[in-house]
Amino acid sequence: MTIRSNAAQSTDAQSSAEALNVLMQSCGKGDRLAFEAMYHATSARLFGICLHYSGNRAEAEEVLQEVYIMAWLKASRFDPQLASAMTWLATMARNKAIDRRRARRPHDPLETLPELSTQDPIPDSLEREQQGSRLDRCLETLEEAQQRYIRVAFFEGYSYAELAERHGIALGTMKSWIRRGLLRLRLCLGL
Amino acid sequence: MNEHPLPPDETPDLLIAEYALGVLDREERDRVEAMIARDARHQRAVAQWQAQFAEWLGQVPASSPPAATWRRIEQRLFAGSSHPPSRASGWWNNLGLWRWTTAALAVGLLASVLTLQQPGSAPISGPALLARLEQSDGTTLFAATINPGSRSVLFVNTGRADWPGKSAEAWVIAADGKPRSLGVLPANASATLSVTPQLADLLASGAVLAVTLEPLNGSPNGQPTGPVVAQGKISSL
Numbered sequence: 096m097t098i099r100s101n102a103a104q105s106t107d108a109q110s111s112a113e114a115l116n117v118l119m120q121s122c123g124k125g126d127r128l129a130f131e132a133m134y135h136a137t138s139a140r141l142f143g144i145c146l147h148y149s150g151n152r153a154e155a156e157e158v159l160q161e162v163y164i165m166a167w168l169k170a171s172r173f174d175p176q177l178a179s180a181m182t183w184l185a186t187m188a189r190n191k192a193i194d195r196r197r198a199r200r201p202h203d204p205l206e207t208l209p210e211l212s213t214q215d216p217i218p219d220s221l222e223r224e225q226q227g228s229r230l231d232r233c234l235e236t237l238e239e240a241q242q243r244y245i246r247v248a249f250f251e252g253y254s255y256a257e258l259a260e261r262h263g264i265a266l267g268t269m270k271s272w273i274r275r276g277l278l279r280l281r282l283c284l285g286l
Numbered sequence: 287m288n289e290h291p292l293p294p295d296e297t298p299d300l301l302i303a304e305y306a307l308g309v310l311d312r313e314e315r316d317r318v319e320a321m322i323a324r325d326a327r328h329q330r331a332v333a334q335w336q337a338q339f340a341e342w343l344g345q346v347p348a349s350s351p352p353a354a355t356w357r358r359i360e361q362r363l364f365a366g367s368s369h370p371p372s373r374a375s376g377w378w379n380n381l382g383l384w385r386w387t388t389a390a391l392a393v394g395l396l397a398s399v400l401t402l403q404q405p406g407s408a409p410i411s412g413p414a415l416l417a418r419l420e421q422s423d424g425t426t427l428f429a430a431t432i433n434p435g436s437r438s439v440l441f442v443n444t445g446r447a448d449w450p451g452k453s454a455e456a457w458v459i460a461a462d463g464k465p466r467s468l469g470v471l472p473a474n475a476s477a478t479l480s481v482t483p484q485l486a487d488l489l490a491s492g493a494v495l496a497v498t499l500e501p502l503n504g505s506p507n508g509q510p511t512g513p514v515v516a517q518g519k520i521s522s523l
Binding site: 111113114115117118121126127128129131132134135136138139140142143144146147156159160163164167177178179181182185186189190193197228229230231246248249250252253254255256258274277280281284286 | 299300303304307308309310311312329330331333334335336337338339340341342343344346347348349350351352355356358359362363364416418426429431432433438439440442443444476478480
């Protein structure tokens with residue numbers, strides 16, 4: 096395998112992102128080839144997200160179908176200046192999978208909700224240093240509990256009440272940690 | 287540093303952050319969505335949070351969906367159209383019909399979309415160029431997308447694309463009939479090929495893209511030496 100510089104990789108990533116934006120805009124004009132190409136280029140990542148958040152293969156597949164159907168129908172409203180196509184799709188997949196899981200058993204005792212990995216999914220420290228996203232750098236400026244539960248909330252996709260119960264922490268404390276953390280994160284990120 | 291007093295629960299900035307993180311319950315989310323829908327500034331703020339969190343979503347491991355998923359999506363979206371998109375038939379062989387159908391679909395779809403919502407997409411910075419690369423039996427093997435304004439082509443394989451012991455190489459054939467290499471494609475994966483400005487000029491409507499089988503790492507002499515596995519014309523939308 097050819098070794099490539101980080102600069103070349105990031106240029107490639109940018110070109111791919113732009114190509115996906117073009118495909119999404121072509122979908123917005125009704126081009127089915129663009130839609131098929133878009134599906135092939137993004138479906139493994141989106142299915143991974145659906146699986147992660149729904150914890151159930153059959154349901155993840157249904158969610159995936161809904162995401163692409165919705166993407167096709169909403170493609171004319173896609174605005175690349177607001178979000179990249181990949182982010183747009185990935186966010187839609189996450190939201191739909193979470194919605195589905197919550198709607199499936201709204202009154203289930205929390206113990207029976209699918210067990211998602213609570214392990215820290217951050218790549219090893221070297222990789223992390225190289226990738227060093229702004230979000231991770233800003234997160235590191237927060238207090239430990241704030242860092243931990245913002246990550247846990249994101250990767251588990253639970254509401255405040257569910258998080259508090261799952262992790263045996265008072266609801267008020269959980270909310271306070273996450274809210275303070277988010278506000279500091281927002282300042283750090285300049286949002 | 288001392289903690290600042292926590293602001294009231296309902297500040298839009300905080301609600302938007304909580305919404306993007308996904309910690310609100312159904313009712314609260316509906317409320318935030320209604321708030322966002324009325325305000326372009328809020329929409330931008332949501333998108334900015336989502337762009338930050340996209341970094342984390344990118345860490346979730348990818349997993350290939352079942353092969354039947356794409357057909358189900360096609361059926362659910364297009365089964366009612368006048369030209370059912372059956373993949374096996376010769377329907378895709380007929381480029382003229384395909385174009386006609388696409389145009390008809392586009393018009394129909396846009397009309398139906400416009401009745402539901404306002405058009406809001408930003409214009410593309412140039413015409414989008416696409417090519418469907420077909421095998422000799424008419425099955426599509428690659429879809430190629432040319433980025434307007436950037437010198438690169440995205441190749442997406444829509445079928446199985448690996449040949450043991452060989453490399454698939456992409457070419458552009460312009461009006462002079464001379465094939466020029468765009469680069470080697472990875473096995474069974476989409477790839478963005480960067481091209482020189484001279485080559486970029488050739489990637490225009492009417493030019494042909496082709497993929498040939500070459501020795502590993504590509505043709506040794508800069509000219510295609512192996513069989514053509516797929517080809518198709520570039521067309522603008």
